[in-house]
Amino acid sequence: MVFAIFGTCVDTPEFGEVRGLHEPTLVVVSSGCIQSLYRGRAAEESRKTLENQGVSVRVLHASEILVPGFIDTHIHFPQFPFTGAGIDKPLMGDDGFLVKYAFPTEESMSDLAIARSVYNAGLETLLRHGTTSALIFASIHCQASKELVDAAIRNRGPRAFVGKVCVDRHCPDSYIETTETSINETEDFINYTQARAAEAGHSPPYLVQPVVTPRFLPTCTAELLAGLSQLAERYKCIIQSHMSESIDEVEFSSALFEGKTDAEVFSDFGLLRAPSVMAHCVQMKCTEEDLLRDSGAAIAHCPLSNFFFASGALPVKQLISRGIKVGLGTDVAGGYSPSMLSSMRAAVLASKTLHFQYLPGAVQSSVGGLSVGAKEKESSKEQDDLSHFDALYLATMGGAASLGLQDLLGSFEEGKRFDAVLLTQVSTALSFVCRHDSREDLLQKILTLGDDRNVKEVFVDGQSVYSQP
Ligand SMILES: [Zn+2]
Incomplete structure (x- = not known):
């Protein structure tokens, strides 16, 4: 079926570049793909031609x-039930977030009825918020993870890149696997998911894909990491994990792996490559940055949860300028919102904290103790501050590039799949709308103030999969 959309269509093909704010765009969609695209006067003229040919033009x-569909590069589906709780805890330790909240809730996914209910609700929640692709941590349970794959196919979205989580040490007795089971069930899950993707008849990027998922270094032995690396290589899978997230996690990992950094360990086992997506990376050393860039691995930036667990903010703009790929994640439930609009504004806020150390009151304080002039302050702002449109890049093209899908998703280009979100200003959150708002102001308002009420319709692979009731 062929249809077209005419109007304000905004995308960010490169970091720092915004298109479509000042002229109309005509997007022509056929068989889920952007068949052709016109801007400005050519869009006006082609619209008339299409209408004369009887093509439906909206x-x-x-x-x-x-805008292009949002790509969430880090989310824990089993953790939806405790969203909003536990973020006052440290990540690690007997009274920490993982032991008290994450592990018990994930363990409950062994009950398939619970898993089905949580996963269906999670998929619907993402679509309602405009997320068209998600890189997902499921639980250690193979069967429950298969349920999530099936649910994503039934729902026709969002695109679900699903990892059966792998852990073989430092987890509760009731939520742990043997190394052999973890590797065997991961292979089973990969085979199942790749077969389901093929049966569903979609073309790449498939609606579902298996992801090799060592949870993080403290819960994985060297044998498990080696086995998972072989599977990722054999089946050409995306890899995901957490890396250099918090001070306590980095110390624990280093003690387990002969004083090495997280990146060194992942690299040694062949788990740092393209496409590998490592969440957080806030506590990285310079040598880890080099390993990321040289390997082509990406960072899933989770600004909201970083405020609670990471003890730092990621210098996104600097990392991108040094050639490292960065996408954006909600990190439910370390992040309390499943909305990528929320993650975008958290990314903007987090970037602002990076130059707090240069404020006059910070001189001789614990946050840097630097004595610097106005010039340095401005220089820091320039190299660190993210705009809302930079955040939109992270949520769309940045995510696509992180997953190795930059040629298929993330922006409006001929030949790409049509995954898109129709945003609207009409909602109670945006009742103060000025008639003279420019397109730029309007989009910034939606990115700053918007929520699911501003998501009018969502398209995955050219099909409308959600529209506001
Ligand atoms: Zn996480």
Whole structure:
């Protein structure tokens, strides 16, 4: 089926570049793919031609803006039930977030009825918030993880890149696997998911894909990491894990792996490559940055949960300028919101904290103790501050590049799959709308103030998979 959309269609093909704010765009979609795309006067003319040919052209209202579908590069589906709780805890330790909240809730996914209910609700929640692709941690349970794959196919989205979580040490007795079981069930899960993707008849990038998922270094032995690396290589899978997240995690990992950094360990086992997506990376050393860049691995930036667990903010802009790929994640439930709009504004806020150390009151304080002039302050702002449009890049093209899907998703280009979100200003959160708002102001308002009420319709692979009731 062929259809077209005409109006304000905004995307960010490169970091720092925004298109579509000042002229109309015509996107022509056929068989889930962007068949052709016109901007400005060519869009006006082609619209008339298509209408004369009887092609359905949807003309967007002045209050509506189409953007590429959001790509959440880090989310824990089993953790939805305790969203909003536990974020006052440290990550590690007997009274920490993992032991008190994450592990027990994930363990409950062994009950398939619970898993089905949580996973279906999670998928619907993501679509309602405009997320069209998600890189997902499931639990250690193979069967429950298969349920998530099936649910994503049934729902026709979001695209679900699912990892059966692997752990073989330092977990509760009731939520742990042997090394052999972890590797065997991961292989079973990969075979199942790849077969289901093929049966479902989609073309790449498939609606579902298996992801090799060592949880993080403290819960994985060297034997498990080696086995998972072989599977990722054999089946050409995306890899995901957590890396250099918090001070306590980094210390624990280093003690387990002969004083090495997280990146060195992942690299040694062949788990740092393209596409590997490592969540957080806030506590990285310079040598770890080099390993990431040289390997082509990406960072899933989780600004909201970093405020609670990471004891730092990721210098996103500097990392991108040094050639490292960065996508954006919600990190439910370390992050309390499943909304990528929320993650975008958290990314903007987190970037602002990076130059707090240069404020006059910070001189001789514990946050840096630097005595610097106005020039340095401005220089730090320039190299660190993210705009809302930079955050939109992270949530779309940044995510696509992190997953190795930059040629298929993340922006409006001929030949790419049509995954998109129709945003609208009409909602109670945006009741103070000025008639003279520019397109730029309107989009910034939605990114700053918006929530699921501003998501009017969502498309995955050219199909409308959610629209506001
Ligand atoms: Zn996580």
